[in-house]
Amino acid sequence: MISSQKLAQIQGILLEKQEIVRKNEERINRLIDEIAHLRNRGASNVDVSSSEEEIIEAEEVEEKTVKFSKHPTKVGEFALRDTSTLLPVNTVKAFLRKEIFDLPPGVNQPGLPLDLLDGVDSFFCTEHKNERFPAFLSWIQQAALPEQSLQEFLLGAEFVSLRGTLHRLPKGRAVVCCKFEGVIFLCETEWKNLDYEKDYIYRQISLRDYVSEKRLAKEATDKTDEFYMVYACGEKTESSARFCYATKTDCVDEDGFPVQVPNFYGRTSRQITVDVPTIIYLEQRRAEVIARTSATSTNVGELQKVMLRKIPSTPESDERNYADLARLQEVLVAIRSHFRSVEEGVYVTVKKEKHSLRFIPTEQLFMPRSFQRRFKQGRGSQNV
Numbered sequence: 001m002i003s004s005q006k007l008a009q010i011q012g013i014l015l016e017k018q019e020i021v022r023k024n025e026e027r028i029n030r031l032i033d034e035i036a037h038l039r040n041r042g043a044s045n046v047d048v049s050s051s052e053e054e055i056i057e058a059e060e061v062e063e064k065t066v067k068f069s070k071h072p073t074k075v076g077e078f079a080l081r082d083t084s085t086l087l088p089v090n091t092v093k094a095f096l097r098k099e100i101f102d103l104p105p106g107v108n109q110p111g112l113p114l115d116l117l118d119g120v121d122s123f124f125c126t127e128h129k130n131e132r133f134p135a136f137l138s139w140i141q142q143a144a145l146p147e148q149s150l151q152e153f154l155l156g157a158e159f160v161s162l163r164g165t166l167h168r169l170p171k172g173r174a175v176v177c178c179k180f181e182g183v184i185f186l187c188e189t190e191w192k193n194l195d196y197e198k199d200y201i202y203r204q205i206s207l208r209d210y211v212s213e214k215r216l217a218k219e220a221t222d223k224t225d226e227f228y229m230v231y232a233c234g235e236k237t238e239s240s241a242r243f244c245y246a247t248k249t250d251c252v253d254e255d256g257f258p259v260q261v262p263n264f265y266g267r268t269s270r271q272i273t274v275d276v277p278t279i280i281y282l283e284q285r286r287a288e289v290i291a292r293t294s295a296t297s298t299n300v301g302e303l304q305k306v307m308l309r310k311i312p313s314t315p316e317s318d319e320r321n322y323a324d325l326a327r328l329q330e331v332l333v334a335i336r337s338h339f340r341s342v343e344e345g346v347y348v349t350v351k352k353e354k355h356s357l358r359f360i361p362t363e364q365l366f367m368p369r370s371f372q373r374r375f376k377q378g379r380g381s382q383n384v
Contacts, residue, residue, distance in 0.1 A: 072231040078139040084131040092225040094212035094251035101308045113302035116206040125198045130191040150181040150375045155232035157244035161186040174351040208261040212251035241332040257286035281321035
């Protein structure tokens, strides 16, 4: 008889192997597409007497003609501690405890009721600057293969950002932009996560820890560790752009799709499915947890019950959600147009006003020199 702990370990190993197979399949498919594209170009397009400058120009044209899916395609995943230190993914990646949602009628869920604020006094959450975006850049720097260009690793993306920034930019949040190697990086510098918010942040973390488990972890974990999935989305056209983004993921289901664990604002956890469908789409979320507590007029109270709501995904809903990104695409296209006349390495603050974008020169910098060196050197070695 295999114990539940041993079974969980086996399932974790299986999931890890499945993820490796999936990534290899994606790489093989990309290589097949590239080979087919090269064959279609034909040998007659190659001029052996071309100068080095002409060869580079031909490579740029070729890169732009590579076709990618306009819907979110996974680039990779990473994990953070203290919002800035990269960790092994398996230390942080949490898997949904599906067994607590599949209990027979009348059987109480284990461990409930639960005080979601137990330990909050030692919890520190104050943040006054955006440390996650530089950490995201560090992951890109480490994860890209030595022979990969920046755009190749980003699956052809023209923009790089955190997912939350893409949501706030069209609403008027000021964002600092910089173009490097043909890619425009979007970084928020207005960043407030204050100590008075820690109660509802801590409840969300406690709820996440109840409904999930870090079954692949081989070292000590921390309550505030964060797991991110990275996607590329959109098409390069005159009216749309392709962008790459990192989105924080609470936990994943047995198929590797994100499950959201919402924050608390009352008797039940806040539901944002109807309010922001494009967030769910960009996260590729397939389910969300609903939690009920013994709330009073002044206190959320103890956790009493959790439920799981599935979020169906169909080709029709994918197309509808992609169309809903038009507001974001309009802003990205305008930024891309502006940066055609801006030199690489110049930082500009972008802020959306009523019917236009305002571009303001800034001295706020965020691009690490090691990141620039990595991809400048990589490009140079490919052109030798």
